[in-house]
Amino acid sequence: MSRSTPTPTHDREEALGRTPVKNHHLREERAAGGDLVIVYPVTPRPWIAALARRLGAGPTAPRTARLQLDLLGTEVWGMLDGRSTLREVAERFAQRHRLAAREAETAVAQFVRELGRRGLVALR
Secondary structure, three states: OOOOOOOHHHHHHHHHOOOEEEOOOOEEEEOOOOOEEEEEEEOOOHHHHHHHHHOOOOOOOOEEEEEEOOHHHHHHHHHOOOOOOHHHHHHHHHHHHOOOHHHHHHHHHHHHHHHHHOOOEEEO
């Protein structure tokens, strides 16, 4: 008996139809050169927090991390409005930079995947 597994194309199409939404716990700043910097909270891994407690460390202020975006990253970040799907963002990006649709989809999806890995966006 053969199993029916989703094809990568199906997964890709599903992902492109989803809407990226920014994490509301972050803030945006401008670096000295004008680049966009995203400042976001970082939660320590549970085992690190447990080790710190065992060593007598008291409560600490929430830690933050910073991600500085280049010009293209800033452009895509600005397109993440919570209403546009990943496909729509990629289409606008492709038009602005005269890219093939597939190339833009790949670049935008990889960028949003990295933002998601850091907890800066989620797909709805």
